[in-house]
């Protein structure tokens with residue numbers, strides 16, 4: 001399998017609410033599971049940062065589908081490349097809300113990886129985004 005990871009950032013549509021997020025997650029979980037895609041989706045401060053990993057053709061197809069979704073705009077690929085092992089293998093899609101409680105630890109992660117006090121993934125480099133998502137996943141696993 002030609003295993004790849006794609007990380008992109010986008011801007012959430014104004015007024016996107018919690019029920020829409022859970023609807024996205026529901027679709028993503030079912031679809032990704034059937035296509036062997038794993039990943040993590042973070043949302044905060046009106047922005048998304050998502051990692052998709054899996055077979056190259058499946059990830060490319062999904063990304064092209066996702067960027068046409070009117071629930072967000074300004075999709076920008078931050079990083080794309082081959083990986084040896086998956087980083088988010090236990091999640092067909094893990095949703096992490098950065099605006100939720102407890103925020104202190106998550107805020108500290110944002111600060112650590114971007115130098116900014118607020119989550120602005122469109123300003124992150126690919127390396128920063130990848131390290132941020134890795135750390136966030138580690139934090140989520142510890143909390144589970």
Ligand SMILES: Cc1cc2nc3c(=O)[nH]c(=O)nc-3n(C[C@H](O)[C@H](O)[C@H](O)COP(=O)(O)O)c2cc1C
Nearest residue numbers: 024027028029031032048050065066069071072093
């Ligand atoms: C930020 C964001 C992330 C998404 N992530 C996924 C995902 O990981 N997998 C997925 O199947 N759909 C995801 N979607 C939803 C797709 O854009 C699309 O609505 C879904 O695949 C259903 O497509 P369909 O209505 O053409 O069947 C995401 C949407 C948004 C806005």
